Amino acid sequence: xxxxxxxxxxALPFDLKGSVFTLSVMHLHRLNxxxxxxxxxxxxxxxPQFFASMPVVLDLGSLSGTATATDFVGLITLLREKGxxxxxxxxxxxxxxxxxxxAGLAILSDAPGGSRAHPRExxxxxxxxxxxxxxxxxxxxxxxxxxxxxxxxxxxxxRSGQQIYAAGGDLIALRxxxxxxxxxxxxxxxxxxxxxxxxxxxxxxxxxxxIICQSLEAELVSIAGRYRLFDEIDKSVLGQAVHIHLDGxxxxxxxx
Amino acid sequence: xxxxxxxTSGKGGVGKTTTAASFAVGLAQRGHKTxxxxxxxxxxxxxxxxxxxxxxxxxxxxxxxxxxxxNQALIKDKRVENLYVLPASQTRDKEAxxxxxVAKTLEELSKTFDFIxxxxxxxxxxxxxxxxxxxxxxxxxxxxxxxxxxxxxxxLGILASKSRRAEEVEEPVREHLIITRYAPERVSEGEMLGxxxxxxxxxxxxxxxxxxxQAVLNSSNAGTPVILTEDSDAGQAYxxxxxxxxxxxxxxxxxxxxxxxxxxxxxxx
Numbered sequence: 033x034x035x036x037x038x039x040x041x042x043a044l045p046f047d048l049k050g051s052v053f054t055l056s057v058m059h060l061h062r063l064n065x066x067x068x069x070x071x072x073x074x075x076x077x078x079x080p081q082f083f084a085s086m087p088v089v090l091d092l093g094s095l096s097g098t099a100t101a102t103d104f105v106g107l108i109t110l111l112r113e114k115g116x117x118x119x120x121x122x123x124x125x126x127x128x129x130x131x132x133x134x135a136g137l138a139i140l141s142d143a144p145g146g147s148r149a150h151p152r153e154x155x156x157x158x159x160x161x162x163x164x165x166x167x168x169x170x171x172x173x174x175x176x177x178x179x180x181x182x183x184x185x186x187x188x189x190x191r192s193g194q195q196i197y198a199a200g201g202d203l204i205a206l207r208x209x210x211x212x213x214x215x216x217x218x219x220x221x222x223x224x225x226x227x228x229x230x231x232x233x234x235x236x237x238x239x240x241x242x243i244i245c246q247s248l249e250a251e252l253v254s255i256a257g258r259y260r261l262f263d264e265i266d267k268s269v270l271g272q273a274v275h276i277h278l279d280g281x282x283x284x285x286x287x288x
Numbered sequence: 289x290x291x292x293x294x295x296t297s298g299k300g301g302v303g304k305t306t307t308a309a310s311f312a313v314g315l316a317q318r319g320h321k322t323x324x325x326x327x328x329x330x331x332x333x334x335x336x337x338x339x340x341x342x343x344x345x346x347x348x349x350x351x352x353x354x355x356x357x358x359n360q361a362l363i364k365d366k367r368v369e370n371l372y373v374l375p376a377s378q379t380r381d382k383e384a385x386x387x388x389x390v391a392k393t394l395e396e397l398s399k400t401f402d403f404i405x406x407x408x409x410x411x412x413x414x415x416x417x418x419x420x421x422x423x424x425x426x427x428x429x430x431x432x433x434x435x436x437x438x439x440x441x442x443x444l445g446i447l448a449s450k451s452r453r454a455e456e457v458e459e460p461v462r463e464h465l466i467i468t469r470y471a472p473e474r475v476s477e478g479e480m481l482g483x484x485x486x487x488x489x490x491x492x493x494x495x496x497x498x499x500x501x502q503a504v505l506n507s508s509n510a511g512t513p514v515i516l517t518e519d520s521d522a523g524q525a526y527x528x529x530x531x532x533x534x535x536x537x538x539x540x541x542x543x544x545x546x547x548x549x550x551x552x553x554x555x556x557x
Binding site for chain 2: 188189190191192193194207208210211212213225228
C-alpha cells in the first residue's frame with residue numbers, strides 16, 4: 033500500500049493550487065429581474081463576444097431589501113440566459129449570503145488588500161475614446177497612491193493591432209508604439225520610442241494624468257476623454273519630445 | 289534540433305513564396321539539410337515555384353491525418369542536394385492544420401533536418417498562425433509601400449504575442465526584415481518608401497533587400513527559384529541574404545538607382 037505522499041504528482045488525478053483571477057463584479061442595487069434583464073440586454077448588445085461566457089461575481093454590498101434563495105435562483109437563470117456565468121457572491125448581509133449559498137453560489141471573502149480592486153465600470157475593449165467613462169475625480173485622487181504600485185512596463189514594441197491597457201496605474205512603453213496600435217492607462221503614459229499609434233491616459237477619467245513621449249507622431253492622444261487627432265496637432269510639435277496634460281478642459285502639448 | 293523559420297508578411301503578393309523557395313535553396317546549397325513546408329493549404333504555390341508540382345503524391349494534410357508518412361510526402365529536389373519540399377494540400381482548407389498535427393510533423397522533421405522553412409499564407413487567420421506558431425526565427429517580407437509595412441507591423445505584433453515562444457515565455461522569436469520588389473529609382477522619385485524609412489517604422493534588423501526584377505517573374509513561370517538564376521540581380525541578392533543569415537558579412541547591394549550611360553540611354557539599353 034502506498035501512501036499518497038509517496039506518489040509522484042503526475043500519478044495523482046489532480047493537483048489543487050491557488051491562483052489569482054480578475055473577475056467582473058456586478059454591483060446589485062435591486063433584485064428586480066425585469067430591470068436587470070433590460071440593462072443586461074443593453075450592455076450585451078454593445079459587445080456580445082465580450083460578455084459571452086464571462087464569469088461574474090455578484091456584489092451584495094449595496095443591495096437594498098431582503099433577498100431569498102429563490103431570488104438568487106431566478107437571477108442566476110437570467111444571467112445564464114444572457115450568456116454570463118455567475119460564480120460567486122461577496123459582501124452583503126449574512127442572510128443575503130446564506131441565500132446566495134443556498135442558490136449554489138460561492139462566497140468570496142474580502143482579502144485585506146481587496147480595496148485595491150476599486151470598482152469601475154466594465155466596458156468592452158473597443159469602446160471609442162470619445163465616449164470615455166465619466167470622470168470620477170474624487171476617486172481618482174484618493175486612489176492615485178495605490179495606482180503607483182501598478183505601473184506596467186512594456187519592453188517590446190507595441191505593434192499595429194495590439195492594445196495594451198494599464199488598469200489602475202501608469203504605462204511605460206520602452207520602445208515604439210506603431211501606427212494602428214493603442215495604449216491606455218488609468219494613470220500616466222510614458223513612451224520612450226516614437227509614439228505613432230493612439231495613447232489614452234486617464235482612461236477612467238483622471239484629469240491629472242500626463243502623457244510624455246520622446247517623439248510625437250501619434251494618430252490620437254487623449255487625457256480623460258479630451259482628445260486630439262494627428263491632423264489637429266500643431267505641426268511644430270510633431271516628431272518632438274513632448275509633455276501632454278490638461279489645463280482645465282483644454283489639452284495642452286508642450287515641447288520638453 | 290532543427291531551426292524553424294517562418295516566412296511571413298501579413299499582406300499577400302509581396303514575395304513570401306518566392307523568398308521561402310530561394311531561401312530554402314540557398315541554405316541547402318550551403319550544405320544544410322533543408323525542408324520547405326507549404327502552409328498555404330487550399331492555395332498551394334510553393335511546389336510551382338520550386339518546379340515540383342507534377343511530383344506531388346501526398347501532402348502535409350495527409351501526413352497530419354495519418355494517411356501518409358513523411359517520407360511518402362516529402363519531395364526531393366532534383367537540382368540541389370539536401371533540399372526537400374513538403375507540399376500543401378490543394379483540396380482542403382486551412383482548418384485541416386491542427387496545432388497538434390503541425391507540432392508532430394515539425395517534431396519529426398526536426399530529427400533529420402537542419403532547417404525547416406515554413407511558407408506562410410497571407411492574412412492573420414488560422415493558416416498564418418499555424419505557420420508562425422512554432423517558429424524560432426521569422427523572415428518578415430515587406431514591399432516598399434505603406435499598406436505592406438503596416439501589415440508587417442501587425443504580423444510582428446502577433447509573433448510577439450501569439451507564438452509558442454511568447455506563450456511559453458521563452459526567448460522571443462528572432463525577427464529579420466526582408467524588403468522585396470525594391471526599385472531604387474522609384475524611391476528617389478518619392479513613389480516608394482525608402483529602405484531607411486521601412487527599418488525606422490518596423491524597428492527590425494534588415495537581412496536583405498531584393499530588387500524589383502524581371503528575373504523573379506521569369507523564374508516563377510519556369511519553376512526555378514530565382515536564387516538559381518545566378519546572373520540576375522535578384523538571384524544574387526538572395527544569395528547574399530542567405531549568407532548574411534548564416535553569419536557572413538555581406539554589403540547590401542542594388543540599393544541605388546543604376547545610372548544609365550550615355551550610350552545605353554541612347555540605344556535604350
